[in-house]
Amino acid sequence: MEARPDIQVVDSQSAALWKTLRRALTGFTARTLLQGAITIWAVMTFTFILIRQMPSNPVQIEAERIVREEQLSYDEAYSRAAALFDFNPDQPIIEQYVEYLGRLVRLDLGQSITSAGTPVLDQILQYLPWTVFSVGLGLLISFTIGIFVGMAMAYWRGGILDNVVTAIASILFGIPNYIIALLIILILGVQLGLIDIANALGRVDPTLEPGFTPEYILSILQHALLPVFTYVAATVGGWILTMKSSTIATLGEEYVTAAHARGLSQWRVLTAYVGRNAMLPLVTRLAISIGFVVGGSVIIEDIYRYRGLGKFLVTAIVARDYTSMQGVFLVIAISVVFANILADVLYGALDPRVRVGGKER
Amino acid sequence: MDTLPKDVVLSVQDISISYLAHRGRTQAVNRVSFDLRKGETLALIGESGCGKSTLSLGIIRLLPKTGQIDQGKILYASRGGEVINLLDLNNRQLRDFRWAECAMVFQAALNSLNPVIRVRDMVYDTARAHGRTDREATRKRMLELFRRVRLDPDRVFNAYPHELSGGMRQRVLLAMGVLLDPQVVILDEPTTAVDILTQRTILEVLKELRESMGFSIVFISHDLSIAAEMADTVATMYAGEIVEIGPVNEVFYRARHAYTFGLLEAVPTLSSGAQDLISIPGSPPDLIEPPTGCKFHPRCPLATPRCAREVPPLVEEAPGHKVACFESAQVLAQSQRLAESQHSPAGL
Amino acid sequence: MRKVTLLVLVALLLGSVAPVLGQTGEAPAGTFYGAWPYFLPPDGHLNSFSTGGPASSLGLYYRWVELPMAYYLAAEADYEPWLAESWEFEGEEAFVVHLRQDALWSDGSPITADDLIGTYAIGRILKWSDFNYVGEVEKVDDFTVRFTLANPSLLARHIILRTTIRNMTVYGDLAQKALDLYASGAAIDSEAWLALQTEIKEFRPEQVIASGPFIYTLDDVGDSFMSLHWQPNSIFSESVQFGTVQIWYGETEAVTPLVLDGKVTYATHGFPPATDQAMQDAGLRIIRGPYNYGAAVYINHDVYPWSRPEVRQAMAMVIDRAESAFLTKGLSALPVQYMGGMSDGLIQLWLSEDEVAALNTYAYDPAAAEALLLGIGFTRNAEGKWLDDNGDPVAAEYTFQAEWADYGAAAQNAVEQLNAFGFDITGRAVQWQQLDEDIKAGNFTLSVRSWGASSPFPTDQLNGPLRSWNYTGLTEGQTGLNFPMEFEWNGEQIDFTALIAATGAGLDREVQQPFVAKAVAIFNDLLPVIPLSEALTNNPLNENLASGAPADDDPIWRNGGGSADNYITYLALKGILTPGPDAM
């Protein structure tokens, strides 16, 4: 009997949540999607032209490799390279573009130029999940740590925590991630021998059978440790400092004092009053970061031999594999566009003032 | 164990509050004492920077980290008759005390509502913090209070702050202030940021609530006409000190402190008109290095060398009317002349 | 007729028994740790006719899986028979290869002429460049194949013998289609041809059948390393001393820490000088084999006074090549000695002692350079800066590759030394591929690029700069170096293009030799580009992981660290290299 009102409360709460979401989403109708599609098309076209303006082409690059590896003359190597690829450097760019677009509307990303017979989509599917996993996990951890530590520092501003972490965060903030990675490898790995750099690197222990086995999953997590740690180390400083300043600003707001005056518990004030408001400026940044997750971090992936999309993109660029590059750029463009939409939805859910649909009727 | 006269609900005794800043210590409140009786409305008047807000924050113990209460007592008589010193409360007890016993409507009322959650969530938060978990009862009471402050209850209850106008928000705060039926409500300049019509509505509903619920009010204002309209007792603060306190008619018609008189002269009235407004030249002193003697003497037209040397004590010159001014007789004469020339200071 | 059939039958029988015999061997203990940026599935697969397959993915380790017919020994300019037993030219008509009769695939079947025929049948559809030299590929008997020559040359032999043979159990269907298509007379750009080409490239076999002592499946290809496993049936299964080859994934940056940490037996990546030093400090042996090319000053012969041979000769004498080599690549570069447009080692191999002695070595000698320039009417101005015979300052911009630390250093050092001599040169860094375009377009005065070529053939060596970078080898409108290929030299009209072509024409080294000597002498005199240093490999060899590598002066090291004919391939497969104490 007594439980009834509670159930109703829960019901009405979830209904309200649903309503909020619906309202946030109704704004994203055809217009938003069209905008996104146009953005993606524009980026696609731009990169299509741009990457073909880079000096050299796949055949030349392959010819140079053959010259090096097979000790043949350049002419010899060029004719071999030309035979390897289904790529005609002399085809007019507009023709290539129309062909590409024609395939794209059928959701066909084409085949890799330098790995003839391999669909670009397969390549992306092979590398994308690893990057999304490692960079995404790094971002998630970094953001979470940043939020909590930043808030704590603002709250106990001027304390030991604040001073120590501010110093560390400022230093970390200034170090590029690949320097951190190199330091880890060279100092912890080579000099001190604390990390078995031979086996700790890569994505997973290659001797394990892939599958949903505890060993395999554990191995994935173990191997992600270094890259994720590096991503966190390189970005957490930024999150912490931003969250700290944002929280300090929020703590000075009248509604926080007012909440205290109403006798609210510290926790409730910190979460619903300080935290939620202080996080608002970070949401946009988060969304932008999410958008760039798929690009991965090229150098980190290289240093840790963590073969993700970023590393793949570089390999494709070096080989001038236009179709593979194009595929990756497309995925990046799509994810950035979606991240922006996500940012709007998220922002709308967190801040009623900017919610699409305006005032409640 | 402290005791209080039977009808006193809040007694501020010899309170000093200072802020630590880079430049030094700001003595924002200096040895202030007053009693607030049940159902009484005390108006605290004075220019900006005189320490009114600091004093009220001190009462609910919500000073910022840089602020501290240096001395004194703040005694509070609970409904059960128990007298507690608010300075002895621990965090838990303080949280219980706030709002349930003493609510406060802040000066920046428009920013006092969390912009990202609904009014009702703030209401529920408040109720829950004080152990009132029956949401339905809370809702009913809140809707009733909203009705009494002349708001559309359902719409306001479910609204986000940005969907409400300034005057509506002010009334939301007012209504929320009395949600837990406190004995004392502190209102820090509740009418400053709103237009004149809204101001009227607020004063009306405030009076109605006071009538029906019987709480005491500390009403902070630098608008003397409003103070006159609302208050039973008026206290003038200058540079962190109460320089004059007394029944409303005493203080307004027979002001005995040169500062109070200066404020009265500055009130625009129907008869004098805005262009005749005489404001006190200069501004309140630096509270890190305040003037010697009477802190008002550098700005005082009646100041004598003694005023710069000696601190005038707060003495009761008429029943219930205390003043700290060496030239109170002269001021009294002037203020009586002023009172005759304009039938009522609350001339609206 | 019957006899032949019988012989074949016996051979086949022997072939089927042999694996039983061969399989008695146990996999040797010990692991070889290599490093290479191999392809990961789906880019990586097992079709060695298609990019991403073993041939393009495994680097030098490919030849540990699929063997070529012969191994080229650079120091002797000769071949060691591997899958082939012998070969000969039939006049200028054909080149005949006799395969070993005891060589087996990993599945135990013999390696026969059909495999070689099939390999070339598919290669023809894929437009292999071999068919620039080869006409028909005919089976003579089960172990003999005859290549008719479209373009008889020693290069044809080189290219054929270094080809790996593929297994027809795996590729037989495709090979049959290829043979049928060719027999049908289909045009090379016909629909059917292109369709078969696509089918070949998209073919994804499920297994490798190896001729080399190692084999692998896609399950062995991990993202951080891949493994090759010993198999008993190869001609090298007995000799090779490693049971497993573990190849770490990675390019130079990723592999460096592993090398320094002692986790890599041998790496063929190009390491920067700082890493080179760190590797030495870590106790690794550094193998410095020749690349047969190196940094040279490129000159635009359209621009006066650089078009004058005397100016180039003077430059050769005022740039201290020892200093240049050291600054370019540290110990991994040698100053060029003979300045003949070919690697010094190859000049010694091809030219007689007298011919070598007649070459001008352009020893560092500013005084001689001074005299040379004064002799052609150049002067120095008041500040000691050179003016040409028209009184114009000897000034130029010297462009170099912004991304190439070594060539950048070579260029900057050359600028410094030339300025010290009194020229007025300014260096400018340019994105490397842009610089390539600039040089080809003749849009430069001085720059840095390579002399020589990785190919050990004199023709390719001399053509290195003169075909890829001179108007003769470039497209319409591109002038490149603009070095005139027809000129008078020592009173004789020279067609340099024809002369260089003659260095590789025909099937007789003895006939080619005088042309090589003459071309080198001309290059040495006219200096179309000015060689500075010859690059050396700096491949680390970890002797804790592998023992038995011969001393630094062993001729095998002249083979270089490329993928084909790699010295380590030879040492490992022949069993000269054995697992070191840490590799067991």
Ligand SMILES: Nc1ncnc2c1ncn2[C@@H]1O[C@H](COP(=O)(O)OP(=O)(O)O)[C@@H](O)[C@H]1O
């Ligand atoms: N957080 C603070 N830190 C330091 N000084 C403060 C702070 N708040 C107020 N003050 C100082 O205390 C004095 C009284 O301020 P306040 O109580 O806000 O006056 P009022 O409410 O009468 O305008 C002023 O001099 C003001 O500068």
Ligand SMILES: [Mg+2]
């Ligand atoms: Mg105030």
